[in-house]
Amino acid sequence: MVAELNEGTARVKRGLAEMLRGGVIMDVVNAEQAKIAEDAGAVAVMALERVPADIRRDGGVARMSDPALIREIQETVTIPVMAKVRIGHFAEAQILEAMEVDYIDESEVLTPADESYHVDKWAFQVPFVCGATNLGEALRRIGEGAALIRSKGEAGTGNVVEAVRHLRSITSDLRAIAAASEQELYGWAKKLNAPYELVAEIHANGGHLPVPLFCAGGIATPADASLVMQLGAEANFVGSGIFKSGDPARRARAIVEATTHYQDPQTLIRVSENLGEAMVGIEMDALDQHLADRGW
Numbered sequence: 001m002v003a004e005l006n007e008g009t010a011r012v013k014r015g016l017a018e019m020l021r022g023g024v025i026m027d028v029v030n031a032e033q034a035k036i037a038e039d040a041g042a043v044a045v046m047a048l049e050r051v052p053a054d055i056r057r058d059g060g061v062a063r064m065s066d067p068a069l070i071r072e073i074q075e076t077v078t079i080p081v082m083a084k085v086r087i088g089h090f091a092e093a094q095i096l097e098a099m100e101v102d103y104i105d106e107s108e109v110l111t112p113a114d115e116s117y118h119v120d121k122w123a124f125q126v127p128f129v130c131g132a133t134n135l136g137e138a139l140r141r142i143g144e145g146a147a148l149i150r151s152k153g154e155a156g157t158g159n160v161v162e163a164v165r166h167l168r169s170i171t172s173d174l175r176a177i178a179a180a181s182e183q184e185l186y187g188w189a190k191k192l193n194a195p196y197e198l199v200a201e202i203h204a205n206g207g208h209l210p211v212p213l214f215c216a217g218g219i220a221t222p223a224d225a226s227l228v229m230q231l232g233a234e235a236n237f238v239g240s241g242i243f244k245s246g247d248p249a250r251r252a253r254a255i256v257e258a259t260t261h262y263q264d265p266q267t268l269i270r271v272s273e274n275l276g277e278a279m280v281g282i283e284m285d286a287l288d289q290h291l292a293d294r295g296w
Protein backbone atom coordinates (compact mmCIF):
# COMPACT_ATOMS: atom_id res chain seq x y z
CA MET A 1 0.00 0.00 0.00
CA VAL A 2 2.75 2.45 1.01
CA ALA A 3 4.70 1.44 -2.11
CA GLU A 4 1.63 2.08 -4.30
CA LEU A 5 1.06 5.48 -2.69
CA ASN A 6 4.73 6.38 -3.19
CA GLU A 7 4.53 5.33 -6.82
CA GLY A 8 1.42 7.47 -7.43
CA THR A 9 2.93 10.52 -5.73
CA ALA A 10 6.21 10.03 -7.57
CA ARG A 11 4.41 10.13 -10.93
CA VAL A 12 2.70 13.44 -10.07
CA LYS A 13 5.92 14.98 -8.73
CA ARG A 14 7.98 13.87 -11.73
CA GLY A 15 5.26 15.18 -14.05
CA LEU A 16 5.76 18.65 -12.58
CA ALA A 17 9.49 18.41 -13.28
CA GLU A 18 8.79 17.30 -16.84
CA MET A 19 6.82 20.50 -17.42
CA LEU A 20 10.03 22.48 -16.84
CA ARG A 21 11.97 20.59 -19.55
CA GLY A 22 13.75 22.77 -22.08
CA GLY A 23 13.60 25.80 -19.82
CA VAL A 24 15.69 27.86 -17.41
CA ILE A 25 15.13 28.13 -13.66
CA MET A 26 16.66 31.34 -12.33
CA ASP A 27 17.93 32.14 -8.84
CA VAL A 28 16.39 35.41 -7.65
CA VAL A 29 16.90 37.31 -4.40
CA ASN A 30 14.00 39.79 -4.56
CA ALA A 31 10.74 40.57 -6.35
CA GLU A 32 12.46 42.83 -8.88
CA GLN A 33 14.79 40.04 -10.01
CA ALA A 34 11.86 37.60 -10.06
CA LYS A 35 10.08 39.91 -12.50
CA ILE A 36 13.20 40.15 -14.68
CA ALA A 37 13.36 36.34 -14.73
CA GLU A 38 9.68 35.94 -15.59
CA ASP A 39 9.84 38.58 -18.33
CA ALA A 40 12.91 36.85 -19.78
CA GLY A 41 10.99 33.60 -20.13
CA ALA A 42 12.23 31.62 -17.11
CA VAL A 43 10.08 28.52 -16.46
CA ALA A 44 10.50 28.91 -12.69
CA VAL A 45 12.40 30.97 -10.14
CA MET A 46 14.42 29.84 -7.14
CA ALA A 47 13.88 32.26 -4.24
CA LEU A 48 16.96 32.69 -2.07
CA GLU A 49 18.65 35.39 -0.01
CA ARG A 50 21.94 35.53 -1.89
CA VAL A 51 23.02 34.11 -5.24
CA PRO A 52 25.71 31.41 -4.83
CA ALA A 53 28.55 33.79 -5.80
CA ASP A 54 27.64 36.02 -2.84
CA ILE A 55 27.19 33.05 -0.47
CA ARG A 56 30.68 31.93 -1.49
CA ARG A 57 32.16 35.43 -1.06
CA ASP A 58 30.47 36.24 2.28
CA GLY A 59 30.92 32.86 4.02
CA GLY A 60 29.02 32.13 7.23
CA VAL A 61 26.11 29.73 7.59
CA ALA A 62 23.71 29.88 4.65
CA ARG A 63 20.14 28.87 5.55
CA MET A 64 16.61 28.73 4.15
CA SER A 65 15.43 32.20 3.08
CA ASP A 66 13.15 34.47 5.09
CA PRO A 67 9.53 33.33 4.45
CA ALA A 68 8.55 36.98 3.85
CA LEU A 69 10.99 37.16 0.93
CA ILE A 70 9.66 33.92 -0.53
CA ARG A 71 6.05 35.12 -0.13
CA GLU A 72 6.85 38.42 -1.84
CA ILE A 73 8.30 36.52 -4.79
CA GLN A 74 5.28 34.16 -4.85
CA GLU A 75 3.01 37.21 -5.03
CA THR A 76 5.06 38.80 -7.82
CA VAL A 77 5.30 36.04 -10.42
CA THR A 78 2.90 33.55 -11.97
CA ILE A 79 5.58 30.94 -12.79
CA PRO A 80 6.47 28.21 -10.24
CA VAL A 81 8.54 29.30 -7.23
CA MET A 82 11.19 27.01 -5.78
CA ALA A 83 13.14 27.53 -2.56
CA LYS A 84 16.13 25.89 -0.93
CA VAL A 85 16.62 23.96 2.29
CA ARG A 86 19.85 22.83 3.89
CA ILE A 87 20.82 19.18 3.32
CA GLY A 88 18.95 17.10 5.93
CA HIS A 89 16.96 20.04 7.33
CA PHE A 90 13.46 18.56 7.25
CA ALA A 91 12.07 21.32 9.50
CA GLU A 92 12.98 23.96 6.89
CA ALA A 93 11.29 21.70 4.32
CA GLN A 94 8.12 21.49 6.45
CA ILE A 95 8.00 25.31 6.53
CA LEU A 96 8.42 25.59 2.76
CA GLU A 97 5.78 22.91 2.15
CA ALA A 98 3.33 24.80 4.38
CA MET A 99 4.10 27.94 2.34
CA GLU A 100 3.07 26.02 -0.78
CA VAL A 101 6.28 26.55 -2.69
CA ASP A 102 6.16 24.56 -5.92
CA TYR A 103 9.49 22.78 -5.49
CA ILE A 104 12.06 22.36 -2.73
CA ASP A 105 15.77 22.25 -3.57
CA GLU A 106 17.76 20.30 -0.95
CA SER A 107 20.86 22.20 -1.82
CA GLU A 108 24.60 21.93 -1.26
CA VAL A 109 24.74 25.70 -1.83
CA LEU A 110 23.38 26.12 1.71
CA THR A 111 25.35 24.93 4.75
CA PRO A 112 24.43 21.26 5.45
CA ALA A 113 22.40 20.63 8.61
CA ASP A 114 22.92 16.87 8.86
CA GLU A 115 26.15 15.00 8.14
CA SER A 116 24.47 11.58 7.85
CA TYR A 117 20.98 11.91 6.45
CA HIS A 118 19.38 13.78 3.60
CA VAL A 119 15.69 14.69 3.97
CA ASP A 120 13.27 11.75 3.61
CA LYS A 121 11.53 13.25 0.61
CA TRP A 122 8.81 10.57 0.49
CA ALA A 123 7.39 12.18 3.64
CA PHE A 124 6.40 15.30 1.64
CA GLN A 125 3.71 16.07 -0.94
CA VAL A 126 5.83 18.84 -2.47
CA PRO A 127 8.40 17.62 -5.03
CA PHE A 128 12.13 17.89 -4.31
CA VAL A 129 15.11 18.56 -6.55
CA CYS A 130 18.56 17.40 -5.40
CA GLY A 131 22.06 17.83 -6.80
CA ALA A 132 24.39 15.02 -7.85
CA THR A 133 27.96 14.77 -9.06
CA ASN A 134 27.62 11.20 -10.34
CA LEU A 135 25.01 8.54 -11.04
CA GLY A 136 25.32 6.80 -7.66
CA GLU A 137 24.59 10.04 -5.84
CA ALA A 138 21.64 10.75 -8.17
CA LEU A 139 20.14 7.29 -7.53
CA ARG A 140 20.53 7.59 -3.76
CA ARG A 141 18.58 10.87 -3.88
CA ILE A 142 15.90 9.34 -6.12
CA GLY A 143 15.69 6.42 -3.67
CA GLU A 144 14.93 8.99 -0.95
CA GLY A 145 12.14 10.46 -3.10
CA ALA A 146 13.74 13.22 -5.22
CA ALA A 147 11.60 13.90 -8.30
CA LEU A 148 14.24 15.83 -10.22
CA ILE A 149 18.05 15.66 -10.32
CA ARG A 150 20.36 18.50 -11.26
CA SER A 151 24.04 17.95 -11.87
CA LYS A 152 25.74 20.07 -9.18
CA GLY A 153 28.51 21.80 -11.04
CA GLU A 154 30.32 24.32 -8.84
CA ALA A 155 27.77 27.02 -8.05
CA GLY A 156 28.82 30.63 -7.87
CA THR A 157 32.01 30.27 -9.90
CA GLY A 158 30.79 31.25 -13.36
CA ASN A 159 32.91 28.30 -14.49
CA VAL A 160 31.10 25.52 -16.34
CA VAL A 161 33.88 22.93 -16.09
CA GLU A 162 32.42 21.04 -13.10
CA ALA A 163 28.92 20.98 -14.59
CA VAL A 164 30.42 19.36 -17.68
CA ARG A 165 32.34 16.82 -15.57
CA HIS A 166 29.26 15.83 -13.54
CA LEU A 167 26.98 15.58 -16.57
CA ARG A 168 29.51 13.50 -18.49
CA SER A 169 29.95 11.18 -15.52
CA ILE A 170 26.18 10.65 -15.12
CA THR A 171 25.38 10.18 -18.80
CA SER A 172 28.31 7.85 -19.55
CA ASP A 173 27.25 5.53 -16.68
CA LEU A 174 23.64 5.66 -17.93
CA ARG A 175 24.83 4.51 -21.36
CA ALA A 176 26.98 1.76 -19.86
CA ILE A 177 24.06 0.44 -17.79
CA ALA A 178 21.83 0.39 -20.87
CA ALA A 179 24.44 -1.76 -22.62
CA ALA A 180 25.15 -4.05 -19.64
CA SER A 181 23.86 -7.62 -19.32
CA GLU A 182 21.16 -8.31 -16.71
CA GLN A 183 23.72 -10.14 -14.56
CA GLU A 184 26.04 -7.13 -14.57
CA LEU A 185 23.32 -4.90 -13.09
CA TYR A 186 24.03 -6.29 -9.61
CA GLY A 187 27.66 -5.23 -10.02
CA TRP A 188 26.55 -1.76 -11.14
CA ALA A 189 24.30 -1.39 -8.07
CA LYS A 190 27.24 -2.36 -5.86
CA LYS A 191 29.69 -0.09 -7.66
CA LEU A 192 27.32 2.89 -7.51
CA ASN A 193 26.19 2.13 -3.96
CA ALA A 194 22.65 2.59 -5.24
CA PRO A 195 19.35 0.66 -5.10
CA TYR A 196 19.36 -2.31 -7.50
CA GLU A 197 15.73 -1.60 -8.55
CA LEU A 198 16.70 1.83 -9.89
CA VAL A 199 19.67 0.40 -11.80
CA ALA A 200 17.36 -2.26 -13.30
CA GLU A 201 14.85 0.46 -14.23
CA ILE A 202 17.56 2.40 -16.11
CA HIS A 203 18.56 -0.77 -17.97
CA ALA A 204 14.93 -1.56 -18.85
CA ASN A 205 14.19 1.93 -20.16
CA GLY A 206 17.21 2.20 -22.44
CA GLY A 207 19.55 4.24 -20.23
CA HIS A 208 17.29 7.04 -18.99
CA LEU A 209 17.36 8.32 -15.43
CA PRO A 210 13.97 7.58 -13.77
CA VAL A 211 13.47 11.36 -13.26
CA PRO A 212 14.41 14.39 -15.42
CA LEU A 213 18.09 15.43 -15.38
CA PHE A 214 18.76 19.18 -15.31
CA CYS A 215 22.07 21.05 -15.01
CA ALA A 216 23.18 23.64 -12.42
CA GLY A 217 26.28 25.44 -11.25
CA GLY A 218 28.58 27.71 -13.23
CA ILE A 219 26.53 28.44 -16.37
CA ALA A 220 27.43 32.02 -17.36
CA THR A 221 26.92 32.40 -21.11
CA PRO A 222 24.46 31.32 -23.82
CA ALA A 223 27.17 29.00 -25.17
CA ASP A 224 27.49 27.36 -21.72
CA ALA A 225 23.73 26.75 -21.73
CA SER A 226 23.94 25.15 -25.18
CA LEU A 227 26.98 23.05 -24.20
CA VAL A 228 25.30 21.38 -21.22
CA MET A 229 22.06 20.81 -23.12
CA GLN A 230 24.06 19.08 -25.86
CA LEU A 231 25.70 16.95 -23.17
CA GLY A 232 22.32 15.64 -22.00
CA ALA A 233 20.83 18.22 -19.61
CA GLU A 234 17.08 18.69 -20.10
CA ALA A 235 16.91 22.19 -18.56
CA ASN A 236 19.23 24.64 -16.79
CA PHE A 237 19.42 26.28 -13.37
CA VAL A 238 21.24 29.63 -13.55
CA GLY A 239 21.90 32.12 -10.77
CA SER A 240 25.14 34.04 -10.42
CA GLY A 241 25.89 33.95 -14.16
CA ILE A 242 22.87 36.18 -14.79
CA PHE A 243 22.64 38.45 -11.77
CA LYS A 244 26.42 38.98 -11.46
CA SER A 245 26.69 40.07 -15.10
CA GLY A 246 26.65 43.58 -16.56
CA ASP A 247 23.12 43.36 -18.00
CA PRO A 248 21.02 40.72 -16.17
CA ALA A 249 17.77 41.25 -18.12
CA ARG A 250 19.48 40.85 -21.46
CA ARG A 251 21.64 37.90 -20.38
CA ALA A 252 18.60 36.19 -18.84
CA ARG A 253 16.73 36.39 -22.17
CA ALA A 254 19.82 35.21 -24.06
CA ILE A 255 20.29 32.18 -21.81
CA VAL A 256 16.60 31.25 -22.16
CA GLU A 257 16.83 31.44 -25.96
CA ALA A 258 20.10 29.52 -25.99
CA THR A 259 18.59 26.77 -23.84
CA THR A 260 15.56 26.45 -26.14
CA HIS A 261 17.55 26.62 -29.40
CA TYR A 262 20.70 24.97 -28.11
CA GLN A 263 21.36 23.22 -31.42
CA ASP A 264 20.99 26.32 -33.59
CA PRO A 265 24.32 28.18 -34.00
CA GLN A 266 22.63 31.15 -35.72
CA THR A 267 20.46 31.78 -32.65
CA LEU A 268 23.50 31.33 -30.44
CA ILE A 269 25.44 33.94 -32.45
CA ARG A 270 22.54 36.41 -32.28
CA VAL A 271 21.91 36.09 -28.55
CA SER A 272 25.63 36.15 -27.68
CA GLU A 273 26.28 39.49 -29.41
CA ASN A 274 26.75 42.64 -27.31
CA LEU A 275 25.66 40.96 -24.10
CA GLY A 276 27.78 43.22 -21.92
CA GLU A 277 30.13 42.00 -19.25
CA ALA A 278 29.94 38.35 -18.23
CA MET A 279 30.38 37.39 -14.60
CA VAL A 280 34.07 37.27 -13.67
CA GLY A 281 34.64 33.54 -13.15
CA ILE A 282 36.84 31.60 -10.74
CA GLU A 283 39.33 28.86 -11.64
CA MET A 284 38.76 25.61 -9.72
CA ASP A 285 42.34 25.70 -8.37
CA ALA A 286 41.62 29.03 -6.69
CA LEU A 287 38.65 27.72 -4.67
CA ASP A 288 38.88 27.31 -0.89
CA GLN A 289 35.66 25.35 -0.78
CA HIS A 290 33.98 22.98 -3.23
CA LEU A 291 30.24 23.17 -2.57
CA ALA A 292 29.69 20.08 -4.74
CA ASP A 293 31.48 17.95 -2.11
CA ARG A 294 28.58 18.53 0.29
CA GLY A 295 26.14 15.60 0.29
CA TRP A 296 27.09 12.05 -0.60
Ligand SMILES: O=C(CO)[C@H](O)[C@H](O)COP(=O)(O)O
Pocket residue numbers: 026027046051052053084105106107108109152154155156157158216217218219237238239240241
Ligand atom coordinates in the same frame (compact mmCIF):
# COMPACT_ATOMS: atom_id res chain seq x y z
O1 LIG B 1 20.06 25.22 -7.86
C1 LIG B 1 21.06 25.69 -7.50
C2 LIG B 1 21.85 25.02 -6.45
O2 LIG B 1 20.98 24.58 -5.45
C3 LIG B 1 21.54 26.97 -8.08
O3 LIG B 1 20.46 27.55 -8.70
C4 LIG B 1 22.62 26.81 -9.06
O4 LIG B 1 23.61 25.96 -8.60
C5 LIG B 1 23.12 28.16 -9.48
O5 LIG B 1 24.50 28.19 -9.63
P1 LIG B 1 25.17 29.48 -10.28
O6 LIG B 1 24.98 30.59 -9.31
O7 LIG B 1 26.59 29.08 -10.48
O8 LIG B 1 24.43 29.70 -11.57
